[in-house]
Amino acid sequence: MSKYYATIGLEMHCEVSETNSKVFSSAKNSYESTPNCNVSPVDMAFPGILPVVNKECVKMAIMMSSILNARIPEYMYFERKNYYYPDLPKGFQLTQNPPEDCVGNGGYIDVEREDGSVFRVDIDNLHLEEDAASLDHFYSTSLIDYNRAGVPLLELVTKPCLHSADDAVSFLETIRSIYQYCGISEADSKKGQIRCDVNVSVSPDPNTLGVKVEMKNVNSFSGVRDAINYEIERQSEALDNGTYEREVEQETRRWDEESAQTIRMRSKVDALDYKYFVEPNIPKYKIEESWVEEIKKSIPELPMQRKEKYIEKYGLSDYDAKILIKEKSVSDYFEKCIEIGIDSKQAANWITVQIMGYINKNNLTINDIYLTPELLKQLIDNITNGTISSKQAKDIFFKVLEEEKEPKAFISKDNAQISDKDELSKIIDEILANNTNQVEQYKSGKDNLFDYFVGQVMKNTRGKANPVITKEILKEKLI
Amino acid sequence: MYMNKTIKELHEDLISGKVTSDELVKESISKSHEVQDKCNAFVTILDDQKGGKVTDNLLSGIPYGVKDNYSTKGILSTGSSNTLKDYVPFFDATAITKLYEAGAIPVNKTAMDEFGMGGTGTTCHTGTVLNPWDLSRMCAGSSAGSAAAVASGVYPYALGSDTGDSIRKPAAFCGIVGYKPTYGMISRYGLFPFASSLDHCGVLTRSVEDAAIVVDTMKGIDKKDMTSWDSSNIKLYDNLTSDVLGKKLFYIKEIVDKNNYKNLPKETIEHLDNFMKTIELVKSLGMEVEEVSINQDLLNAISSVYVVISCAEATSNMSNLTGFIFGPRGEGKNYIEQMKDHRTKGFSSLIKRRFVIGSYVLQIVNQERYFKNAQRARRMIVDTMKELFKKYDGLILPVGTGPAKKLENDEMVTDDELTVLDEHLQIGNFGGFPSITIPNGFVDNLPVGINITGNCYDDQNILNIAYALESKMNYKNQIAKEVK
Numbered sequence: 001m002s003k004y005y006a007t008i009g010l011e012m013h014c015e016v017s018e019t020n021s022k023v024f025s026s027a028k029n030s031y032e033s034t035p036n037c038n039v040s041p042v043d044m045a046f047p048g049i050l051p052v053v054n055k056e057c058v059k060m061a062i063m064m065s066s067i068l069n070a071r072i073p074e075y076m077y078f079e080r081k082n083y084y085y086p087d088l089p090k091g092f093q094l095t096q097n098p099p100e101d102c103v104g105n106g107g108y109i110d111v112e113r114e115d116g117s118v119f120r121v122d123i124d125n126l127h128l129e130e131d132a133a134s135l136d137h138f139y140s141t142s143l144i145d146y147n148r149a150g151v152p153l154l155e156l157v158t159k160p161c162l163h164s165a166d167d168a169v170s171f172l173e174t175i176r177s178i179y180q181y182c183g184i185s186e187a188d189s190k191k192g193q194i195r196c197d198v199n200v201s202v203s204p205d206p207n208t209l210g211v212k213v214e215m216k217n218v219n220s221f222s223g224v225r226d227a228i229n230y231e232i233e234r235q236s237e238a239l240d241n242g243t244y245e246r247e248v249e250q251e252t253r254r255w256d257e258e259s260a261q262t263i264r265m266r267s268k269v270d271a272l273d274y275k276y277f278v279e280p281n282i283p284k285y286k287i288e289e290s291w292v293e294e295i296k297k298s299i300p301e302l303p304m305q306r307k308e309k310y311i312e313k314y315g316l317s318d319y320d321a322k323i324l325i326k327e328k329s330v331s332d333y334f335e336k337c338i339e340i341g342i343d344s345k346q347a348a349n350w351i352t353v354q355i356m357g358y359i360n361k362n363n364l365t366i367n368d369i370y371l372t373p374e375l376l377k378q379l380i381d382n383i384t385n386g387t388i389s390s391k392q393a394k395d396i397f398f399k400v401l402e403e404e405k406e407p408k409a410f411i412s413k414d415n416a417q418i419s420d421k422d423e424l425s426k427i428i429d430e431i432l433a434n435n436t437n438q439v440e441q442y443k444s445g446k447d448n449l450f451d452y453f454v455g456q457v458m459k460n461t462r463g464k465a466n467p468v469i470t471k472e473i474l475k476e477k478l479i
Numbered sequence: 480m481y482m483n484k485t486i487k488e489l490h491e492d493l494i495s496g497k498v499t500s501d502e503l504v505k506e507s508i509s510k511s512h513e514v515q516d517k518c519n520a521f522v523t524i525l526d527d528q529k530g531g532k533v534t535d536n537l538l539s540g541i542p543y544g545v546k547d548n549y550s551t552k553g554i555l556s557t558g559s560s561n562t563l564k565d566y567v568p569f570f571d572a573t574a575i576t577k578l579y580e581a582g583a584i585p586v587n588k589t590a591m592d593e594f595g596m597g598g599t600g601t602t603c604h605t606g607t608v609l610n611p612w613d614l615s616r617m618c619a620g621s622s623a624g625s626a627a628a629v630a631s632g633v634y635p636y637a638l639g640s641d642t643g644d645s646i647r648k649p650a651a652f653c654g655i656v657g658y659k660p661t662y663g664m665i666s667r668y669g670l671f672p673f674a675s676s677l678d679h680c681g682v683l684t685r686s687v688e689d690a691a692i693v694v695d696t697m698k699g700i701d702k703k704d705m706t707s708w709d710s711s712n713i714k715l716y717d718n719l720t721s722d723v724l725g726k727k728l729f730y731i732k733e734i735v736d737k738n739n740y741k742n743l744p745k746e747t748i749e750h751l752d753n754f755m756k757t758i759e760l761v762k763s764l765g766m767e768v769e770e771v772s773i774n775q776d777l778l779n780a781i782s783s784v785y786v787v788i789s790c791a792e793a794t795s796n797m798s799n800l801t802g803f804i805f806g807p808r809g810e811g812k813n814y815i816e817q818m819k820d821h822r823t824k825g826f827s828s829l830i831k832r833r834f835v836i837g838s839y840v841l842q843i844v845n846q847e848r849y850f851k852n853a854q855r856a857r858r859m860i861v862d863t864m865k866e867l868f869k870k871y872d873g874l875i876l877p878v879g880t881g882p883a884k885k886l887e888n889d890e891m892v893t894d895d896e897l898t899v900l901d902e903h904l905q906i907g908n909f910g911g912f913p914s915i916t917i918p919n920g921f922v923d924n925l926p927v928g929i930n931i932t933g934n935c936y937d938d939q940n941i942l943n944i945a946y947a948l949e950s951k952m953n954y955k956n957q958i959a960k961e962v963k
Contacts, residue, residue, distance in 0.1 A: 041570055045799035047563065048550040048572060048669040050704050082795050082841070086814050091798020275841035277850065280676035280792060281667075282705055 004202040004239060006232045007209055008168050009124075009160035010224075011197040012175060015131060016060055016152035017185045023130050023152035024051035024094055031191045035145035043133075043149040045089035050281050053078075057152040060184045061103040061128040062287070062295050064154060067178055067302070068123050070107030072292055077101075077284040078128075081274045086142065087132040089149060095129035097276045098157070102127035111174045112304070113167070116318070121171050122159040129153050134192070148192075154184070160199060160209065165228035169221050172196065173326075177303045180328040189220050196224050198255075200231040204239065211235075211248045215262055218255045227255040230262055306331055314344035323352045329366045330356070336373040346380055347373075354397055370404040371397070379407040386419050387411060389466065419466040421473065424457070427465070428473050431456045442478060450474065482506055483632040483958050486537055486689045493533045493540050500530025500540030500584065507542035507586045507634050514631045518609040520624035522547045523555045523588040531584050537692050537716075539582030544628050544637030547588040548595055549680075550669035551575055554585070558594045558671045559603035562800045562825030564807065572669020573704065574638065574680050574697040581696045586634065589624030593827050595642055595673040596793060597621055599884075600649065602827045607886065610652060611959035612925050616883040619652040621645040622683060626653040629683045630959040636684040636693050642673045643785055644878075644904035646681045647916040651878035651928025654918045654957050656949075657683050658690040658942070661935045662911025663708045665694065666701030674792035677785075677908040685956045687917065687946040691715035694938075718939055721947035724765035726872045728931070728944070730758070732772045734876060734903055740896050746881035747897070749922045754877040757919045757929050760951050761875065766944070768875065771867060780856045782902040784909070787840045787853035793830075794837030800825065861910040868934035873941055875931050876903060878916050882925035904930060913938040915945045918954035924962045926954070 022029045025042035032038055042049040058076060065072050079100065080092040096102040104126030112118050133149040135142050156175060162168045176194065179185040187194055196218045201210035213231060218224050231253075238244040250268040255261075278284075301309075303325040310321035325331050330351065337347035351366075359366055371379075379396060382388045388396065388411055396410045403409075418424060431453065432439055442449040453474050457465045481489060481498055492498045511524045521544075533540040545551060548558040550568040552575075557563045571579070578585070590603040600608035600623025608623035610616040611631045618626050622639030626649035629637050639646035641659040650657025659681035670680055682693045695716050700709040733739055737751055758768050802809045802821030809820030826834075840849035864874070880897050907914035912932050919929040931948075933941040949955050 044804050046550075046568065046570070046805065047556070047558065047566070047671045047799070048568075048667075050668050052703060052705055080795055082798060084798065084801070084815075084818065086803065089799060089804060091801070092795055273843050275795070275838065275843070275846070277791065277795070277841060277846075280674075 004204055004232075004236045005206040006163055006200060006202045006228075007160045008162040008164075008228060009199040009212075010156075010158045010162065010168060010171065011199075012156045012172060013195045013197075014154050014156070014176070014179055014185050014187055015193040016057055016154055017187075017191075017193055018183050019054055019056045019060070019152060021054055022150035023054050023057045023128065025150045026052070027150065029151055031193070032147050035143070035147060037147065039146045039149070043089065043146050045091070051078075051094060051279065053282055054152065057128060058103070059295055060182070061126065061154055062292060063182055063299055064156075064178070064184060065104030065107070065126050066292070066296050067182070067299060068104055068107040068109055068126060068156070070104030070123055070126055072103065072287060073101035073105065074287065075101065075284045076103065076287050078279045078282050079276045080279050081276055083272055083274055085132070086144060087135050087149070089133065089146070093130060093132065094279055094282075095155075096125075096127035098125040098127065109171075109174065111167070111171045113170055119167060122161045124157040124159050126154060126156050129155060160201070160212075165225040165232075168198070168228055169225050172221050172224060174303075177326065177328065181300055181302055183300070192219065195219050198224055198227055198231075200228055200235070202232055202235040202239065211244075211250055213248065213250070213262075214252045215255050216252055216265065219257075223255055223257060226260060227262060230255075230260065234262070303328075303331070306335075310334075310344075310348075314338065314348075316344065316348050320348045320352050323356065324348060327366070333366050333373060337376060340373055340377055342373070342377050342380055347376070350376060350380070354394070358398075358401060369401055371400050375400060375406055382407065382411055386466070387417060389417055392417065417466050418461055418464050419469055421469060424465060424469055424473055425477075427460055428453075428457060428470070428477060431460060432477060439478070450478070453478070480506070482510055482542070482634055483956070484635065485686055485956060486541060486635050486692050489541050489635065490537045490539075500533055502530070503540065504528050504530045504542050504584055504586060510631070510633045511587050511628070514611070514628055514633055517614065518611050518618075518624075518627045518631065519606050520590055520608050520627040520631075521587045522557055522559060522590050522603070522605055522624070525554065525586050528584060528586050531582050534582055536581045536696075538578065538696055540584065542584045542586040542634045543578070543693075544587050544589050544625055544634055545575065545585050546591055546622055546625050546638050546640055548591060548640055548671040548673075549575055549638055550671070551585065551588065554588065556588065556671075557604065559591045559605065560593045560800075560825060560827075560830075561604045562802070562806045562821065564604060566805050568669075570669065573666035573701045575669065577696055577699065583696070587628070589622070589628055589637055591624060592621035592645075593830055594671060594793075594797065595621040595640055595645055595678075596789075596830050596833055598643065598645070598648060600624070600627075601886070602829050604827075609886070610883045611961065612654065613883065613962055615886055616925070617652070617886050619649040619879070619883065622649050622657075625683045626650055626655065626657070629653070629685060630655050632958045635689055636682055638697075639681050639683050640670055640673075641679045641681050641908065642677045642789060643902070643908055646679075646683060647904050647907070647914060647928075647930055648879055650683050650916045651918070651930075652883035652926070654926025654928075654954060654959060655683055655685050656687055656690050656915065656917050656945075657681065657928075658687075658694060658915040659907065659913070660694050660698065660938050661913045663704070663706040664698045664710050664713075664913075664938065666699065666704040666707045668701055668703040672792075672796040674789035675796060676792060677789055679908065679911070685958075687915070687942055687949050688716065688719060690915065691719050691942055691946075713939060715939060715942055718943075719946055720943050721764075721950055723944050723947040726766045726940070726944055727870065728761060728766055728768045728873050728875045729771040729867060729871045730768065730875050731778070731903070732770045733775050733778055734900055742894065742896070744881070746922050747900070750877055750879075750881040750927050753920045753922060753927060754929060757948070757952075758875070761948060764947050764951060769871070773863060777856075777860060777863065778899045778903070781860065781905055781909075782898050784853045784856045784860070785902065785905045786836065787849050788857060790833045790837035791841050791850050792837070794834045794841065797830075797834070857909045860906060864906060864910055864912070865934065868937075872937070873931045873933040873944055874906075875929065878904065878928040878930050882922045882927050904932075907932045911935055913941045915941055917945050917949050918957065919952060920954070926957075
C-alpha cells in the first residue's frame with residue numbers, strides 16, 4: 001500500500017452489441033469470427049457514402065445517460081475527430097466532443113464495494129461514437145477486419161474521483177452489469193466489447209493532484225486493477241526516490257499484460273490535433289422530452305434493485321443475492337425459477353452451488369446448459385415429495401447436463417427411493433436374519449458395525465433405501 | 480439530328496415511333512466523340528450503351544450525361560482525379576438509381592474540376608475542358624464537361640453538382656440553364672463529397688422546363704441521406720407556369736451598380752448593362768423589382784467564408800482517399816509513406832493548396848478565428864437573405880463578371896473589387912437556397928447568364944419566374960455555335 005494519495009479517472013468504452021445494425025450504417029451489428037462479413041460501403045468509406053444515425057443506439061445511449069443521472073441535451077449531434085490510421089477508413093471518427101453537448105453530461109452513480117459500503121462516482125460525460133476496424137498485426141503485414149468498423153460504442157468518462165484499484169474495478173463491474181441488465185450490451189471483454197483507458201496520478205497531499213499518466217486500451221478488469229496498482233507503485237517510488245520530476249510526466253502509456261508493466265507510448269506534448277468539427281451530414285435533431293420520458297419508463301429493473309428484492313422479499317442472504325445479480329443471465333434464471341413456483345431459497349441454493357459450480361468449471365454461461373428452470377423444478381419437486389434423495393438429485397443433476405435428458409428420465413419406479421417403513425422393515429429383518437453373527441457382535445458393543453448394516457440395506461436395495469428411515473428402523477431393531 | 484431537341488419533343492418522337500431509343504443513344508454517343516475531340520468534355524463515353532424501353536415517363540429511352548463525381552455502378556467514376564483513376568463503384572448514387580427507374584439512359588461521364596474543387600474546368604485529370612462557343616475560353620466549373628456537352632447538343636441534359644456555383648456558372652458561360660434545387664431535395668448519397676454542408680446535386684439543361692422534368696425525377700427523401708426531405712407534394716413540371724404577375728424580386732445594389740466599381744472591364748460593363756435590360760423585361764412581365772442595399776462588409780465576407788468552410792470540410796471529406804481500399808496503392812515502406820505517395824501523386828496542386836487551408840483553419844489554435852467565425856458570418860449572410868425572402872420571391876443577379884474567361888488566365892485572377900460579383904452565387908450554397916441560372920444574352924458574341932435565387936423549399940416559385948423570363952428571351956434551347 002502506497003503512503004501517497006492516488007487519484008484515478010476512468011474512460012470505459014463499451015460496444016453496444018444489442019442493436020440490429022451499426023451506429024451509422026445498415027450493416028449487421030454482431031460479433032463474428034469470420035472477418036469482413038458484416039460490412040457495408042459506409043463502413044469502408046467508399047466515395048459518396050453518408051452516415052445515418054441509428055435511432056435505437058441513441059435510445060440506448062439516452063437510457064444509460066439517465067441511469068447515470070446525467071443531463072440529456074436538447075439537441076443531438078455528432079462531431080468528426082480527424083486523424084489518419086489504417087483502422088479508420090473515413091479518416092475521421094464520428095463521435096461527440098465534450099465539453100460540447102454529449103448524450104450524457106455530468107452525472108453520478110453510487111457503487112457498492114465487496115464489504116457492502118457505498119461510494120459515489122462522479123461522471124464527466126457519456127458519449128456515443130463509432131468503433132474503428134480491428135487490426136491483426138503479423139511479422140511483415142497487418143490485416144484489417146471491418147466487421148468492427150462502425151459498431152456503436154458508448155464511452156463513459158468519470159471525473160478523477162476514484163482512489164483505489166478496487167474501487168475502480170467495483171465501478172466497472174457495476175457499469176458492466178447495468179449495460180447487461182438494460183439489454184444494451186453483452187459487455188463481454190472476451191469479445192473485446194469493453195476497453196478501458198485509465199488515468200492515474202499520485203500525490204503526497206490529498207488536496208493537490210499529481211501528474212496525470214494515461215494508460216490506453218486496458219482490455220480486462222483484472223488488467224485495470226493491475227495497471228493501476230503498478231502505476232501507483234511506480235509513481236510512488238519515484239516520489240520516494242526524488243526522481244518524480246524526471247520519471248513521471250504527462251504521457252500516454254500502454255499496459256502490457258505479458259510483462260505486467262506499463263510502457264511509455266507518447267508524451268502529451270505530441271498529442272494529435274483532431275480538428276474536431278460538427279458532422280454536416282447529420283442535422284442536429286431535437287431530443288423530445290416525451291421520448292426521454294418514454295425511455296426512462298422502459299428502464300428495466302437494475303441489479304441493485306433486484307438485490308434488494310432478493311433480500312427483502314425472498315429472504316436470501318446478502319451473499320447469495322450478490323452472487324445471483326452479478327450476471328444478468330443468472331439473475332434472469334433465478335427470476336424464472338421463482339415465477340414457476342420454485343421455493344426461493346432452494347432455487348438460490350441450487351443456482352449458487354450446483355449450477356454456478358458446473359458452469360464456472362466448464363466455462364459455460366447459464367443459458368448454455370440443458371437444465372432449464374422448468375427442469376430444475378422437476379428435480380426439486382421430486383426431492384420435496386420424497387421420490388428421490390438429495391444425493392440422488394445431485395447425481396441426476398449431472399446426468400441431465402451430460403446426457404441432455406429431462407430429470408424424470410432418470411427417476412423411474414426402479415430407482416425411486418424406498419421410504420415405505422413396512423417395506424424397509426421387511427428387507428431389514430431379512431438382512432438381520434442372514435447376519436446373526438454381526439448382530440451378536442454389535443449387541444456386545446461393536447458399535448461401528450451399525451454402518452455395516454446400513455451398507456447391507458443399501459446394497460440390497462441398490463442404494464434406493466431412504467437412509468434416514470433405514471437408520472431409524474435399524475436402531476429400533478438392534479436394541 | 481435529335482439531340483438538340485427538348486425532352487418533351489424527344490419523348491413525343493419516341494412515342495410516335497419517329498425515332499427509337501437505340502437511334503438516340505447512337506446519335507448521342509457519336510456526338511459525344513465529336514465534342515470530346517473538340518472540347519475534351521468527358522472522362523468516359525459508354526460506347527456499348529444501348530437504348531431502353533420507352534414508357535409514359537418523359538425521360539424513358541432518352542440519353543443523358545453524368546458528372547464524374549456521381550457513383551455509377553459498373554461505370555468508371557473518377558471525380559476527375561488520379562486518386563480514383565481506375566475506380567469502378569459497385570453502387571449507384573440515389574439520383575442515378577431514380578433516373579434508371581425512369582428509364583433514362585446514361586451515355587457518358589463528364590469531366591470536371593477535380594472533385595468539384597475549382598471553377599475553371601482546367602483541373603480535370605483528363606485535361607482542360609474547352610468552351611464550345613470559343614475553344615480558347617474556359618467553361619468555368621466545376622461541372623465543365625456537363626455544360627460543354629449540353630450546350631453542344633450531346634443530349635438534352637447532364638447532371639451536375641454545385642458547392643459554390645459549379646452548376647450555375649458553367650451554365651452561364653455555355654449559354655444554357657443550370658438549376659440547383661433546395662439543399663436536401665435531391666439525395667447526395669453516392670455523390671463524391673467536396674463540402675457536405677454546401678454540396679448540392681442538380682442539372683444542366685437547355686430549358687427551364689427540362690430542368691423541372693429532370694429534378695422531378697432525381698428528387699425525393701432518401702433513407703441513406705439524413706439531410707434529404709420529403710418533397711412528394713412538389714411537382715415542378717406539372718405546376719410550371721409563366722403566370723408570375725405580382726411577384727417581387729430584388730437585386731443587390733452593391734453588386735450591380737457600376738458606380739460601385741473603379742475599374743470595370745468593358746465586358747463587365749456590357750454584362751451589367753445587359754442585366755439591367757433583363758430587369759426591364761422582368762418588369763414587363765408584371766413583376767416588381769427593387770434595388771436593395773446590403774452591408775458591403777457582409778458581401779465582402781462571402782468568398783472568404785466559402786474558402787474557409789469548403790476547404791475545411793473538403794480536407795476531412797477526402798481523408799478516405801488513401802489508396803488502401805480503393806484507388807492506386809502508393810509506394811513506400813509503411814502505410815504512412817504509401818498514403819503520402821498516393822496523395823502526393825494523386826491530387827492536383829490546387830487541391831493540395833485547399834487541403835492546407837482546410838487543415839489550418841480547423842487547427843485547435845485557429846479554429847475559433849477562422850472556421851467558427853466563417854460559420855458565424857455564413858449564418859449572418861443567410862439570415863440577411865431569409866429576412867429579405869420574407870418580402871421578396873427571389874434575388875436576381877448577373878452571373879460572373881461577363882462571358883467565359885480566356886484560358887490563359889486560368890488562375891482566375893479577378894480584381895479584388897470584382898470578387899463579390901464573381902462569387903455571389905455562393906450565397907445559394909450557404910443557405911441551401913434553390914437557385915437557377917438562365918442565359919440572358921451575349922457579350923462579345925459569347926453567352927452570359929442571369930441567376931434567380933429564392934428561399935428554401937420555394938423551388939416552384941423560382942422555376943416559374945425563370946420560366947416566364949426565359950419565354951420572353953430568345954436563348955431557350957440554344958446550341959453553342961463556335962464564334963471564332
